Amino acid sequence: MKKMKFVLILVLFFNTLFSFAQITPAKKIKISGKVVEKTTKQPLEYATVTFLLADNPKPVAGGITNAKGEFDIEVSAGIYDIKIEFISFKVFEIKQKNLKSSTTLGMISLQEDANQLNEVVIRTERTTVEIKLDKKVYNVGSDLMVKGGTVSDVLDNIPSVSVDVEGNVSLRGNDNVRILVDGKPTTAINIAEALRLIPADAIEKVEVITNPSARYDAEGGGGLLNIILKKGKNQGLNGTFIASTGYPETYGLSGNINYKSKLFNLFSTQGYNNRNNPGRSFTNSRYLNSDNSTKNYIYENRENDRFNKSYNGNFGIELNISETASWTNSFNYRKNNGNNEDRVFQDYYDSGFNFDYTRNRINAEDSNSEDVEFATNFIKKFKRDGHKLSFDGSFSTSDDKNNALITDRATNTNLIKFDDTRNDQSQNRNLLQVDYVLPFGKGSQFEAGYRGDFSKLLTDFQVDNDGVPNANFTNTLDYKEKVNALYTQYGQKINKFSVLFGLRFEDSNIEINQLATNDFNNKKYNNFFPSAFFTYEISDRSSASVSYSRRIQRPRGRFLNPFSNLSSNINIFVGNPDLDPAFTDALDFGYIKRWSKLTLNTSLYVNKTNDSFQFARRESGGFVNGTPILISSPINLATEYRAGFEFTLNYSPYKWWKLNGNVNVFRNETQGNFTYTDFTNKVIIQNFDNTAASWSSRITSKITLPYKIDWQTNASYNAPQKSAQGKSLGVFGANLAFSKDVLKDKGTLSFNISDVFNSRKRIMENYLPGVVNSYSEMQWRVRQFSLAFTYRFNKPKNEKERPRQNQNDREGDFQG
Template identity: 30%
Template sequence: MKIYITLLTFLTVFSSSVLAQNSDYFLKGTIVEEANGNPVAFATVLAIDKTSNENLGGITTDMDGKFELKINSGNVIVEISFIGFETKRISTITFVNGTADLGTIKITEGEVLDEVNIRAEKSSTEFKLDKRVFNVGKDLSSTGMGALELLNNVPSVNVSIEGQVSLRGSSGVQILIDGKPSILADDPSNSLGSITAEMLERIEVITNPSAKYDAEGTSGIINIVLKKDEKEGLNGSITLNTGAPHNHSVGLSVNRRSEKFNLFAQLGVGYREQPNDSENSNQDLVNGTTVNSIGTEYRNENYYNIILGTDYHIDDNNVITLSGNYAYEIEDQPSNTDFSYYDSSNTLISAWNRSETTKATNPKWQYELQYKKDFKDHKDHDLLFSALGRFFGKDQESEFEVTPTFGDREFDNQQTETDFQQSDFTLKLDYTKPFSDKVTMETGAQYVINDVGNDFTVRNFIDDEWVTDPNLTNNFEYDQKVLGVYGTGSYQGEAWGVKVGLRMEDTNLNTLLTNTGEANEQNYTDFFPSGHVSYKFNDEISLQGGYSTRIFRPRLWDLNPFFNIRNDYNIRVGNPNLRPEYTDSFEVTSIFIIPKASFNAGVYYRYTTDVVERVTYFEDNVSVTRPENIGTNGTTGVEVNFKYSALEWFSLMGDFNFSYFDREGEFENQNFDFTGERFTSRMTGKFKLPADFEFEMTGNFQSSYKTVQGEVSQNAFADLGIRKKVAKGKLVINASVRDVFNSRVRESVVSQPEYYIYTKGQRGTFVSLGLSYGFGKGEAMTYSSGRRR
């Protein structure tokens, strides 16, 4: 708490010194109709600098037609506009003690124009089958708001002060720009700072993806659609961050738009430390022996990152995008763990210290080529082709030194060496054809190649020389190819909407342990149907239902049988014979939009077969955890989330999820049938304080729940953040404290008749302080220096 108070004091002093250089001016008044004197709600009031024509700020009137706007210059023209009324400009304004009271301002109804391409005054949300569409109105587009801030106005979406985007409480969100993946959206908090609200046409939110999207999917999709007529200008942001434990970075983001080209670039460099305290206890209940371990592991790294790219607008209907990203990391992973061994009478027999020195370099690159064609007959008639390539490498060397501290037990020092290379390639083609404003067809194909090699060597120090251990040394090769083809059809009427689709994916997976010749081949073809239906009662209430079939394919580390020997009494290994798990997902959600609030409540049922579970084997006080396919799982749940803007200076967001699960399965003659419950919740309060301070507080709770062999304990933690805007948001100072009370502890037990295993992990409290400056049309952004993987 002392750290938080110190940061708050620093921010206050700093911001006060900055504000002392800029005088504040206030504009206020009331807008009414000239014909009848009725107040005009939601009229737009803009302040424009007389000399530079720069937009100094904007606001909309309240329900009584009143407004009050703070600006930093008195040399202004005020422009008042509202749909259906003539725009009114006031050029003679007198300030008294920094305030200009414009009194009652009358506006006159204008003639109806033939031009219909007019942005709506008020932002609104509408429902279209499997997605919700947030149309950006003039009330937000004219205020200089940035893309991340605007996302905060979208129902079910939350953006933290640190820039993390979550949907319905989950951060596993895929962000698209104009319907296609973009390097700019890979890490939204680092990249979307160059996009302002005036460039946005709408934001689409998809919580239950249809057959158009990968069957492995995410927790949801957010698609940001840009206006075609906003291509001009220079946008950018510079950021500087520091934190404890050490987390320091500098970032630059630049975006230059012209009529034909959109050029964007990013540079980032930094250093971070990520400590993790761990504690383990392995108890042999048959022999009565126990091995305890306690220590701290670090992952420290210097990192460098550059992004370059361009959009070339061939004409109004054709655009080509070419972009690339290169990153380089230098890792240092020291760890220090103390072990102790007790006999059946709880007498200490031996103790030792195991220390690790690890050095690694990680080169990473990515390239992307995209072509999008918009057909002239309909705004949603388009063709999109994309080619994406990624590479990740790791050259790592580790040395483990064991020092006895009690007893006469002898140990061998060890070395490991890892040469890891992963290449991923994706080719994708999507075609959308509306036959009318109500009927649309989508079709497309995707081909994904994953090629991985992991050469892992272990050496033991025996008789004064390093000797390769053949039982722990091997080269694991992983090759997976997935071909997907899909088609969907939809009907969207005034009230009812229906969308059905089918996706086919053919998977070819091969793994090989080259030293032993052990090979595994899996070839399978799956069909993934999806169906969505929606009914719109009115503009405020809508009901949506959805069904989809999903797949979870075993990942590389689920299949690789080799492991890190950092703690050689608690080992995790992969299973080359692991099969994919399949889930049938049903969901019904009701959406309510009322003044100042949005509310979503839903029920769901998910049935999963060939469930992948981590099973622990135990021998000689050594635990080995390995993924296995065990039976089925049926989960029934209720999910509620809401966003409530109670006052102009306070808003509240909450996400709640309760589920009941029924497990059935048998593995190696052991029955795994059991039932259980799980509850998670998150509540976020946001406060707008005087002097342009914003404060955010988030509380999280995760209940305990059963596993196939034990239980995971409950967990509660809180995060705080504060932000100060200066110079109309061009300069932003932000501070945050993650896990304020150091209570985010991960505890689990494996309890079996023959053994008991306790595991605890804790990362501790993180404090960060950042400065960001936006130039041109860019907003100040948050360069979170998050770990890219």
């Protein structure tokens, strides 16, 4: 009996073990591989890899490829059908693959599907927005809004980026932004104006980098915008030409062409534009007595007609010296002739708002600018993938000349006053850079480099009142800047965790010499700029990161020059030659999640800036017919804190509909006092403690309508924001565009309306106790209509292009 019980217990025990074995999960294994395009061997990012069981049509596992076309997916051991897919490519299938242990599928080549390429709604189109953890890349080619436009138009259509009515660029509400062109600082003297001269059609893509690593120069506390220009990549002779016209009067012609062989690649981009950018503004001011009672009123209205004729061209050659070495040289030339007539009408009223008289100031300005640049780049690659050495050089000269005749007359007098102003600026800039990248071990990479940036800017400003030189508004400013930098970085990836540590050292030598007053100022300082990035891959479709960097903002140009403009005789901007640099510590928490049709990217950021730049208004002591002359100057304020939350969505609900949106909510706090001695020798303390919260949003919709018509809509809103001396009010703007392919897809007709509701303005309220209370609206450019025609030869409309092999593709390329 006991033996029977023992046998029964054994049977039950083994039966239990067998039952557990049946429900115990199969062994987990990892399947890896790489997906490339068949003809060019270009990696395909975001290709979908799916694992299916023979008796179950639903996927049991899957993932997407990274920027290198690689995938690494965890599955249970078993027999699977494996499907690899990418839009407009033929599906690649592996049937009944027996996977017993971790293995690699090797390189998988996908072939383009000619039938799909002929269909408009599923053609091979590069993703408009490529969202990555360290940056967002916006491919300009599919953006209808910018056809026939300029770089400023491109930037103003990018989420997180704002371009105000004067052309100044800000990123996430922060105007301390560094703008690069092909990875190098722009050589123009007036950056805002230069961005209006480069045609949008010359741009391939824009990289938005909110928290740069140590490999970048430390300039720009708010982040970097890297504008990458087109270079020819396709074999043989091919190109694109674009003609555009519009209202108010504007027309242009631009094109890019290249010829590529195995030994060399010739490329060129040329563009000519003739534009009229009419604008208008008004400022209603109530001037105050010391007890804040009304002294008088001045209502000022302005009308501008800005005519510009500009040419932008470059020519370059890339030599393939060997299979591992290439040398690229390019010559860039920009020229602009402008005619700006600024008509100012000032209506004067007494304290009871009774009309007194009208003053009319007409500012007729002629401007000419010319930029010449030579750039060279040499790259040597070694046997190990990613191991390379590169040399870069950029040598440029720029000249800006502005002459204006200001005619001033008033209805209460017969006198007519004439002011002549001359503002001549010349700049020389030389840039040298060496970068070395060494991958070693598994998932490790070392980088090191040097950058030398040497520039000289000479500004000669002179004012003549009725033919007599005015010493109070005449000065020659000689500005010299020498910045030498060294950096090193180390990155490593261990399983799903990646780290990147960097340290940059910059030595700055700044000389500011005011020749008219013999005032010489030499600022020498050297600083370390650490950076650290941590990334964790939660799954194949989601990742989280935290990053830190230290940045600098050096004052330049208009911020330093005491005299640069006299368009208004009662509101004058005066630079501050004694400005110190501002330093920013930036911390960023990021998260990215991808679904089949939706990509979500969020960021929580905190910035602290010491000696931040703020604008302070004060009385100069001068008067025009009893009205005090107000001066606005930049100052170093003690501390600025900025914190915000941003999220970006990229959603494709259908093949014919694409949406991307961006919302940025931020809080800005300043702490500090501005102390100065006024014209009566009285010490004035202005308190700049201020806390302001604001937000901005932008949404873009692109729909393919019947008859192969593309329709794109863009809408943005910037909410009100307070400052220490007033506030800016909310601004809404919208753009609209349509396009239609013609001539068997070799041509495209595009029509767009910029600022549909004519509402894009800068609206300000300013209050200076005991001095003035004002309300102003400024519209730099009124609503515009434009029509553009694009013609392509030997070039598909939406080609898949080989990545450029130069220094600009290094940024953010550490994958482990």
